Amino acid sequence: MSKREKILDTGPRVCFFVQTGFGTAFTYLTSGVFLSGFALLMGAGDVLVSYLSVVVNICGVLILGLASYLERFQSRKRLTVIFTVLSRTATLFIVIIPAVVPRKIQIPAFILAVVTAFTLQAQAAVALNQWMMGFIDEKKSGQYISLRQTLTLSVTVILSVTGGIWMDHMKGEYLGFVVLFGAAALMSVFEIILLMRTPDGAPYRPAGMGCRLRDALKVPLRDRAFMGFVIYILAFYLLLNISDSFTMVYMIKYLALPYKTVTAMYMIISLPQIVLLGFWGRISDKRGHAFVLKTSVWLFAGETLFMSFAAPKNWFLFIPAAFLVSSAANAGFVVAVFNRRYELMPKGNRILYDNFYTAMIGLGFILGPMIGGAVKGILESGAAVRSAAAMNGIRGLYLISTAGILLLQVIYYHLQGKREVCVHVKG
Secondary structure (H helix, E strand, O other): OOHHHHHOOOHHHHHHHHHHHHHHHHHHHHOHHHHHHHHHHOOOOHHHHHHHOOHHHHHHHHHHHHHHHHOOOOOHHHHHHHHHHHHHHHHHHHHHHHHHOOHHHHHHHHHHHHHHHHHHHHHHHHHHHHHHHOOOOHHHHHHHHHHHHHHHHHHHHHHHHHHHHHHHHOOOOHHHHHHHHHHHHHHHHHHHHHHHHOOOOOOOOOOOOOOOOOHHHHHHHOOHHHHHHHHHHHHHHHHHHOOHHHHHHHHHHHOOOOHHHHHHHHHHHHHHHHHHHHHHHHHHHHHOHHHHHHHHHHHHHHHHHHHHOOOOOOHHHHHHHHHHHHHHHHHHHHHHHHHHHHHHOOOOOHHHHHHHHHHHHHHHHHHHHHHHHHHHHHHHOOOOOHHHHHHHHHHHHHHHHHHHHHHHHHHHHHHHHHHHHHHHHHO
């Protein structure tokens, strides 16, 4: 039996692996660069577009109140299927807004539709993770997650090429987006059929804690190890998204790069990860998820530093360099942060913990672009040449992110070291 067969050695694991492909295809075709381009076509502003790249994380804040109710569901399969159907339907509605909504209220309708759709997507993802984790061997979790992420990236690469060529052929017109969303609808049908045929896990039982709304805050807040991790990841995402959330609008609007080029740049992030994910998965299982998480966050500081140097005359040097570093960082981060959070969660009340985590992390995705937008506005105010000021303002944001991430690492691991010394002394 090959190494891959050993990781995918049960029917449910194979089902969840294949589902990743269909789910990724749907998500990629209806979000990211294509959703940002669709928003720009409708006349959305820079700040709104900057939020779209992280909208699913932002909407995670809204699922906090659902935890107390959803903890009562015994079937993780039923919960996942329900939220997947609702989220896919709501997402597909977005593309018909220009056709059915009056021009004056299209942007407000777009915002409402996006928030609804991606809130449902955030909850569907939590339910799916809970269902899936019941079938994963903890000793192989790093390698399994890396394998799923490899499939995600493979699908992303294919759609980057085909989608970018298609949208350039359509010159960014409305019909091009309709076709992309139509293809996504087909992927969602396959995904839902597969989920319905995947075996359910054992009936879920909450671990003796209250499941009222206030418990969604009270129970996780009392868990010091878990809260330390949450605060660290929250701070990281906030600092990263001060600048990173503007990357898409920077490339499309200010550098005026065509869709084909933008998607090609993002392939620089995706392609190396196909190799790097397996490497990080093995390291994560051998040396611990915390070690890989620490290393990957250091690398993100390198990404933002390179992006701060990118300008119209040299973008072809510094953006690929930044994205290569980002590739290494993302490969380690996605494996480590997923496994580390489940490593720290108790086995009971996991939806409560996971919704709390998702909501708190969402704050980083809200506050980061908000702070970045405010700083960008200050840098642009009173400038004689607005476009040049906006471009330099975004580059300045990358330097702020770099300094912030470096400082966060020094403070967090200094405190972690002191805590380990105290535990050792008490022991």
